Amino acid sequence: MGNKNFFSLCILILLFGCTSSYAQNLSKTITLAVNRQRLDNVLEILSNKGDFYFSYSSGVVKKDSLVSFIASNKTVGEILHLIFNNTYEFRESGNYIIIRKAPIRMIMVTEKTATEEKIYSVSGFVYDQHSGSVIHEASIYEKKSLASTLTNDNGYFKIRLKSSKASAIELTISKVSYIDTTVVVESRHNQNLTITLMPLEKEEQNVIITPQDYFHIDSIKINPAHNISLSNSIVKSDSTKVELTGMGRFLLSAKQKIQSLNLKNFFTTRPFQVSLIPGVGTHGKLSGQVTNNFSLNIFGGYAAGTNGLEIGGLFNIDKKEVNVLQVAGLFNIVGGQVKGLQVAGINNTVFDSVKGFQVAGINNFVKEKFTGLQVAGVANYARKKVSGVQVAGVINFSNTETDGLQIAGVFNYARKLKGVQIGLINIADTSEGYSIGLINIVLKGYHKLSLFTDEVVGMNAGFKTGNSKLYSILMAGLSAGTTSKIYSFGYGLGCEIPLNKRRNFSINPELTSQYLYLGSWDNTNILNKLHLGLTVKLNKYISVFAGPSYAVFISDQKAGITDYRFPIPSSGYKTQSLGSNVYGWFGWKAGINFF
Secondary structure (H helix, E strand, C coil): CHHHHHHHHHHHHHHHHHHHHHCCHHHCEEEEEEEEEEHHHHHHHHHHHHCCEEEEECCCCCCCCEEEEEEEEEEHHHHHHHHCCCCEEEEEECCEEEEEECCCCCCCEEEEEECCCCEEEEEEEEEECCCCCECCCCEEEECCCCEEEECCCCCEEEEEEECCCCCEEEEEEECCCECCEEEEEECCEEEEEEEEECECCCHHHEEEECHHHHHHCCCCCCCCCCCCCCCCCCCCCCCCCHHHCHHHHHHCCHHHHHHHHHCCCCCEEEEEEEEEECCEECCHHHHHHEEEEEEEECCEEEECEEEEEEEECCEEEECCCEEEEEEECCEEEECCCEEEEEEECCEEEECCCEEEEEEECCEEEECCCEEEEEEECCEEEECCCEEEEEEECCEEEEEEEECCEEEECCEEEEEEECCEEECCEEEEEEECCEEECCEEEECCCEEEEEEEEECCCCEEEEEEEEECCEEEEEEEEEECCCCCEEEEEEEEEECCEECCCCCCEEEEEEEEEEEEECCCCCCCEEEEEEEEEEEEECCCCEEEEEEEEEEEEEECCCCCCCCECCCCCCCCCCCEEEECCEEEEEEEEEEEEEC
16 A cells, blocks of 8 residues: 555656646746747747747737847747737746737726616727727627627627616627627616627637757648647537528528627526517517527517427527427528427428427428428428428428338429338339339339230330339330220339349239220220239349239220220130129230349
């Protein structure tokens, strides 16, 4: 036990010694004479002589400026003060010397006057702490009352606040690319403030100069400073997606969009809100930063989110999540997730995922995953996986995977189908599910051109698309005899059941329906067939098939027409009466498949 304690003590002493040595870089004594050399080269020489690292932002230090000085037995700190003016400061972090702009020192409160009114004001100016320039369009707000304002082009602001029992309140100042700053001011006093904001330094602007750079002065080594904490980073926020939509640009004011950019890190909750239009309501200009449990928007509203019920006479715009129920006369726009029911007279737009129900008069748009039921008069769109049901009057679109049900009046598309498509036209890139429609296309699936004959029509061609579980057949045929002509066209469904692992042999049950033209469109002649064929694959592109079939013929034609075949089938096939104008018989089909 004693040996372990002694060993730990040695490690601590070594660590303390290393840390202490690193912390004395500014005090190291160096002799150096420089005449009109680039600043970055001079820093490399100092780094090599002192065996430490320099770190600075390329936006703050002018590397290509020329430097001249003579230093005899001066400390590194003294030499840096010779090189840079008093607007810079130098700090140590481990074996790094960090060069940065010195903050501008300003007095916070310059004037205050007491008032007996219930309303008092705080005014003043906001400056950049490095450059001293004014900052316009900075947000100043009080979190509890949700009072807010923006600085003008001169950096000036004035915010009116209600008197309260508290002796002091907090004002927060926020601006894109600056560190949020909070100041405490006395309540019940008119006050003037001077406030400075510290700009954020982008990580990619950080330059690291190592001792080894001295030996390669023709090329400056620039690396991000990943191993030490030098400055705050700009955090990308996705809470401004709704402002970038066409409706967001049209309906939201410039000040509301600026507030949203400035206040990306501030959100709060309230039990309810009522608004007339965005920005005119109980939460005022900060409505876009508030999540409500109940929200009533007479014409339209703009909020951070909803965790309960939101009703909009015309529209609702929410930057983040919406839970439970959202109803709008025209449209809903949501930047985050939706969990629950979303109803709109025209359109629902969600930039994240949906889990629940979407109902829209025209279309629903979900940028990410959709789970549940999606109903639209015209179109449904989900960019990622669809798990549930899409029902649309015209088109359903899933850009990745669908393992649910798509029902459309005209068109369905799924990049990867694992569920069911029902529509006039169904398209998928790949399919492990079922497509049911007039035209079913799987781009990387089952495609075959089939040439065949049977006991009724001498020459037929069919195009089979889908997958082996279910494919559709578009077909046409003719018999060209001078006295026994037939023209036909039809549609069918089939599947492929392999009989061995190599799939050289398979059974293909197919159900088809054809219209037979026998000389006049006034007659009904519909031939339905169930075919059970044995398919033998000869090579990668060619297979042959043959097998029995059973036909059900529905016809009201009583007599033949010159040059066209009648009756159907020809003599030699025994028919069974299955009802009025309905006949059945056993037949056959044989042919060849390509591809």
